[in-house]
Amino acid sequence: MLKIGLFLLILFCSLSLSYPVKAADPQRVISISNSSLDPVITSPESFLGYPLGQWHLRHDQVNYYLKQLASDSAKVSIEHTGQSHEARQQLTAVITSSKNQANLDDILKLRQTVKSGATQQGPLVIWLTYSIHGDEASGAHAALTLSYFLASSRDEWVENLLDEAVVLITPSQNPDGMDRFSTWTNNYRGQTDVSDSNHKEHKQNWPNGRTNHYFADLNRDLLFLRHPETRGRVALFHKWQPHYVGDFHEMGRDRSYFFQPGVPSRTNPATSKTNQALTEKLAHFHRAALDDLKQSYFSREAFDDFYYGKGSTYPDINGSVGILFEQASPRGQVQITQNGELRLSQAINNQIATSISSLKGSLALKDELIEYQSEFYQGRDKKLQRGRQTGFLLGAPANRERIEDLSQLLTQHKIKFYYLTETVHQGSQDFTADSSVFIPISQPQKSLVLALFDNSTEFEDPTFYDVSSWNLEHAYHLQMVRNSKLDIDVLSSQATTKPNFQMSGHAVAVLINWQQDLAAPMLQALLQDNITVKFAKKPFTIDLAGEAHAFPAGTLQVPLKQTNFxxxxxxxxxxxxAEQYPLTLHSVTTSASISGIDLGSPSFKVIAPIKPLLITGRGTDASEVGELWYYLDRKLAVPVTLIDASQISRVKLNRYTHVIMADGTYSSLDKSFARKLGQFATDGGTVIAQKGALTWLNKNNLLKSDIKGKRFYKQLFDSRGLSYGDKEKLAARQSIGGAIVELTLDPSNPINFGIRGNRLPVLKNKAIGLTTSSSPFTIAAKYADEPLLSGYLAKEYQASFANNPAIVLEPLGKGAIVGFADDLMFRNIWIGSEKIYANALYFVPALN
Structure with missing residues (x-):
């Protein structure tokens, strides 16, 4: 094997580096001579009509260039992995020898045997992924140059690589964010480069290009799969089951270059030591490559390997080795940094260097990577057992839609699970066939299963780059038996038949249990068609075909006698x-109840159509705005109006039924708007606000409950006797990266209708809380006596949050303020608490 230094010398003889001397020099990036390259293959420069990097790439240019390479070269084919939210194609270049290209179907068949743990045959698979954050553009540019080089190079090492490996290159993993960014930065680039970081070229508008169409960070979605970009990516992962995954990013402009390993003490315990040893061996190649470029770098700091929902960590829990790369970002053409002038060309060249070192390192460690992956799936605990099974039994009583959502998630992760064929009673709970699943522990995806349902609360190092827990039991608010044992004869790979609605000829009304997740979108569809729907403020029992049937508060009633229909x-x-939303509907032949309220009771409240307004723009948290938009738009199909905070003072609020405020400072909103918002609520409008928005409402005398913020909680931590070296440890304890806590609900409060039981898990990721209100009737939920369920939360926070309000419903004139101390929509995976938002939308306005 060529030493890395010799390799880079050969590479850069054919890839001549061209750094501009003058700021206006258009030659920004690597120019490629034809000395060792196939002249038939179209270069990026020839395709674009200008040097790569002179302008930031659009996603369509990336796609068309990959298609051009596939047309030019027998070594290149294309993988389609679906479309983004904005219908942009997601393409991956598959680059290997022409012989391997001719046998891709056979190679893929071999890849599908990987999870069996059998001895592997066929080539090494390397997947290089770039720019999952759309404004981290150096990766996408590097990917095009690398794709061209591999397709056209006649170098011996490249030919050897492509004989022994299949290289997958995904230049852009966030098409919508990439185009948002490139349009912005290109629009504000002049003939003369401006390196001032305050220049608009480097200061994106809200939202920036990091996120996708719904402002979601796609590099946090690999476990939850809420977005099509991620679902396509995970499908491609399991199709090819790569041995090595390189994940290329950018970070703050004042840093240098990072590659893993990350902080050793913050590696997830489920990641094997062999994985980390291979990571360290690969790091030697990256160090040599960057040393040859005189580029400084660091490892084992800042970044960790804990949360498995990222591009560099999802491979680690699925039998691959994932590596994170972070390049200081110019966010344009050039910026002044603490380390001097940083150019896009330099960033691209660094990404190319570590892309090449990834290829060289993977090839050199081919046998070890293959052996590691094979061993990952070997052993009896990774084989499906026959007969009696041990595993996780999960249920969502009266809510088959939630289990259906979970089933789809498990299927995409290639996790084996079963449906029940009959009701099973375990752990003092009933698990019904139509709303339960069983996940055997002994299966190829055992490691991922355990990670998805991990309940740890103790950690060697309580510092987390992202959340400390993501337990799906709590996210879906499921009943669960962790050590369930079931015979195979009560398990089936097929779900029970979905309900078929038929109305009785003597029916007077149709009832819909509000606990069903699809009840809310069905309600919205009925309201859109101007059909009258009511909800029950109190529970009742009614006769259904000769049997007493109990309905909880929140149950919907569609009266069949209506004026317009x-x-x-x-x-x-x-x-x-019922075909579109396959939930259970009940037609009833009498308005008389057996117990509780009758169907004609005044405790059945008419639900008015809604027209919500969601405040966006600077001063609001884009990710949480996006979560709310996603829920309203994609889950409920509500036409929601998005209005920028800078423009909302000119909007007539009486055109809307709700004003929704995500986390944020709302610093651009003044007291004049506060008075306007107060009048909106007084006249009957509903304000729904969470986290930081509560502080703004309180300061402007719209929310009576006082707020505890970061300053209050900081004083709870005793820093006496600590040294300077303890500063980071204290900061880690004071941080709430993301822990799962439990709320105690008031089940009689309409804001909690449709939630099973009186306990609800939520994800807490901000030091904010509410004080005990003077009126107990405004408190809808409190943190439990011992609030921590999963993840890390300092003892000081646990004691302070305990028994204090988490959700309030305060009347204001004819309207109301609904306040949440937490993000109930967290990354749109927190299915268990979505219903509370639906209650605020549909039920709260009817209470006055």
């Missing part, structure tokens, strides 16, 4: 909606 018209609409 005949019974047949309503029936037709319900039948169609």
């Amino acid at each position: 005949s019974v047949d018209e309503i029936n037709s609409k319900l039948v169609k909606l």
